[in-house]
Amino acid sequence: MKRTIPLLITGVVGTVLVVAYFIPHPPFDSLREDFSIFFDIIASVAFILGGGNLIRMHGSRISRKESNWPYSVVTVLGFLLTLFVGLTKLGNPNGFLGSSVTTSGSYFYAAYEYIFRPAAATMFALLAFYVASASFRAFRAKNAEATILLLVAFIVLIGRTFVGELLTSWLPDSLHFLTIPYLVEKIMVVLNFAGNRAIMIGIALGIVSTSLKVIIGIDRSYLGSG
Amino acid sequence: MSRFMTIVEKLDTLDKRWVFLVVGLAVVVSTIFRLTFPERPTPxxxxxxxxIESLPEGSRVLLPFDYDPGSEPELQPMADAFVRHCCEKGLVMYFIALWPLGQNMVDGVIRRVLTVEYPDLEYGVDYVDMGYKAGNEGVIAVILTDLKKLYTTDAHGSSIQRIPMMEGISNIRSFDLILNISAGYPGLKEWIQYAGTPGNIPVAGGCTAVQAPLLYPYHPEQLLGLMGGIKAAAEYEALLLQGYPKFRNDKNRFQTALTRMGPQTIAHLSIVFFIILGNITFQILRRRRAQERQSQQRQE
Structure with a gap:
C-alpha cells in the first residue's frame, strides 16, 4: 500500500497533465488546474519541511561536534532569529497587523537589508576574481580545440566591452564581417544557437523518456527504492 | 637558466593572489574615477x-521579478530601466515574484523608482504588487487559466477584488506583455514555456550574462527580445537617454548600468591581459621543453 498509492497518484496525475496539454477541454483542463494548485500547496508546505530538515541536519552536526560545527551554529541561529523577527514582525513601524513583514524599519527588513543583501552580493562579486584566475590558468592554446575555444572566448570577452568596437572601428564597410561586434553577434546567434538548440532537444528527449518511465512506474527512484 | 626564462617560469606559475590584486585594482580604480563608455544598442x-514604445497608454504589463540580492547588482539597473520606461509610456504594471526574495526586489524598485520619481502614480491604479507565490512553474500554469484562483490578495494582504486595476484581469492572457527579469530557475525560460507560448503572449526580459546563451535559442519566435547582463542594461539606458532626454540630468540615478559598465570593461580587459600573458608563457615554455627533449634524444 505504501508503494502502490504513490505510484497510482504519479501515474494518474502524470497522464492527466500530458493529456490536458493536447486536449485542453473539460474535464482535463480543470483537472490540470487543480493538480497545479495542489502542487503549489505542496511547494508551500515544503518550506516547513525544509526548515525542519535544516534544523535536524545542523542540529546533529552540532551535537556530534563534526568538523566546522561552529558554522552550523551560525546557520541555525541565523535561521531561528530571522524566523522569529519575521513571524512576530518585530520592530514593524505599523505594528503586527499594520503592514507587510518586509516594511522598511522592521527588524526583518534590517536583517535582509544590512546582513543578507550585502553578504549575497559579496559572494556573487567574488566570482569575478575566480573567473580571472581560472581564465589565466585554463585558457591555454594546448591543441586545436583549445585554441578555437580560446579565440572565441577572447572575441566574446572583448566584444562585450566598448574596446571591442573601438579596436575594429577603422575597418572599411567592405570588411564589416571582420569587426568584433559582428563576430560576437555571429558567435552568439549562429554558433551558440545551433549548439544550444541541439543540447536542448537532447535534454527534452531525455526528459520525455524519464517522465514516461516515472508515469508508467518503471522508475521508482523517487520513492527511495532506487 | 637565463634570466628571461626564470621570469617566464615565474609568470607561468603566478600566484593567484596577484591576479586577484590586479582585478581588484581594475574594478576599484574605474569605480572611483566613474569611467563610462558609449554603448551601441544591439537588435x-x-x-x-x-x-514597449509601441504599446498604447494603459496597456497591461506583467513584471515577474525572479532574482535575489546575489544578482541584484547585475539585474537591478535593467529592472529600474524597464519600470521607468513603463511609467513614461503610461503602462499599467503588475509586479509578481516566483523567488522568495523576488518580493524584496519588487519592494526595492517601488521604493527606488516609483515612489521617488513618479509620486503621482497611485498604488492599485497604476501599479500593483501581487507578491511572492511558491510553486515555480506550477504558479504560471495556474494563472495561465485563472489568476484570481491563486492570487486572492496582493503583497500587503489587500483583497484583489478591491484593487481597481485588477478589474478585467482573468488570467495571463489579459496582459499585453510579460517583462521578466530572472537569475535562474524559475525564470524567463519557464515564463516562455508555460505562459508566453501556450497563452500566445509576447515575452521579453533580462537575465544574468551567464544565463543569456541558454535563452538565445528562444529568440525571436518565443522571446521577442533579451537583455543579458549589465551590458544590455547599459544599452537599454542608452536608448532611454536617446528617447527621453530628461534622464540625462542625473547620472547617478538614471545611468547606473552605464556607470557599472566602466569597471566591467576594465575587469574584462585585465582578464584578457592575463589570458594573453598565460598563453605567451605557456608557448615559450612548451617550445623550450620540446627543444630540451630533442637535445636529450640526440645525446641518447
Whole structure:
C-alpha cells in the first residue's frame, strides 16, 4: 500500500497533465488546474519541511561536534532569529497587523537589508576574481580545440566591452564581417544557437523518456527504492 | 637558466593572489574615477525598447521579478530601466515574484523608482504588487487559466477584488506583455514555456550574462527580445537617454548600468591581459621543453 498509492497518484496525475496539454477541454483542463494548485500547496508546505530538515541536519552536526560545527551554529541561529523577527514582525513601524513583514524599519527588513543583501552580493562579486584566475590558468592554446575555444572566448570577452568596437572601428564597410561586434553577434546567434538548440532537444528527449518511465512506474527512484 | 626564462617560469606559475590584486585594482580604480563608455544598442535590446514604445497608454504589463540580492547588482539597473520606461509610456504594471526574495526586489524598485520619481502614480491604479507565490512553474500554469484562483490578495494582504486595476484581469492572457527579469530557475525560460507560448503572449526580459546563451535559442519566435547582463542594461539606458532626454540630468540615478559598465570593461580587459600573458608563457615554455627533449634524444 505504501508503494502502490504513490505510484497510482504519479501515474494518474502524470497522464492527466500530458493529456490536458493536447486536449485542453473539460474535464482535463480543470483537472490540470487543480493538480497545479495542489502542487503549489505542496511547494508551500515544503518550506516547513525544509526548515525542519535544516534544523535536524545542523542540529546533529552540532551535537556530534563534526568538523566546522561552529558554522552550523551560525546557520541555525541565523535561521531561528530571522524566523522569529519575521513571524512576530518585530520592530514593524505599523505594528503586527499594520503592514507587510518586509516594511522598511522592521527588524526583518534590517536583517535582509544590512546582513543578507550585502553578504549575497559579496559572494556573487567574488566570482569575478575566480573567473580571472581560472581564465589565466585554463585558457591555454594546448591543441586545436583549445585554441578555437580560446579565440572565441577572447572575441566574446572583448566584444562585450566598448574596446571591442573601438579596436575594429577603422575597418572599411567592405570588411564589416571582420569587426568584433559582428563576430560576437555571429558567435552568439549562429554558433551558440545551433549548439544550444541541439543540447536542448537532447535534454527534452531525455526528459520525455524519464517522465514516461516515472508515469508508467518503471522508475521508482523517487520513492527511495532506487 | 637565463634570466628571461626564470621570469617566464615565474609568470607561468603566478600566484593567484596577484591576479586577484590586479582585478581588484581594475574594478576599484574605474569605480572611483566613474569611467563610462558609449554603448551601441544591439537588435535584441532594441526589440524590447520598441515593443514597449509601441504599446498604447494603459496597456497591461506583467513584471515577474525572479532574482535575489546575489544578482541584484547585475539585474537591478535593467529592472529600474524597464519600470521607468513603463511609467513614461503610461503602462499599467503588475509586479509578481516566483523567488522568495523576488518580493524584496519588487519592494526595492517601488521604493527606488516609483515612489521617488513618479509620486503621482497611485498604488492599485497604476501599479500593483501581487507578491511572492511558491510553486515555480506550477504558479504560471495556474494563472495561465485563472489568476484570481491563486492570487486572492496582493503583497500587503489587500483583497484583489478591491484593487481597481485588477478589474478585467482573468488570467495571463489579459496582459499585453510579460517583462521578466530572472537569475535562474524559475525564470524567463519557464515564463516562455508555460505562459508566453501556450497563452500566445509576447515575452521579453533580462537575465544574468551567464544565463543569456541558454535563452538565445528562444529568440525571436518565443522571446521577442533579451537583455543579458549589465551590458544590455547599459544599452537599454542608452536608448532611454536617446528617447527621453530628461534622464540625462542625473547620472547617478538614471545611468547606473552605464556607470557599472566602466569597471566591467576594465575587469574584462585585465582578464584578457592575463589570458594573453598565460598563453605567451605557456608557448615559450612548451617550445623550450620540446627543444630540451630533442637535445636529450640526440645525446641518447
Amino acid at each position: 535584441m535590446v532594441c526589440a524590447i525598447y520598441e515593443k
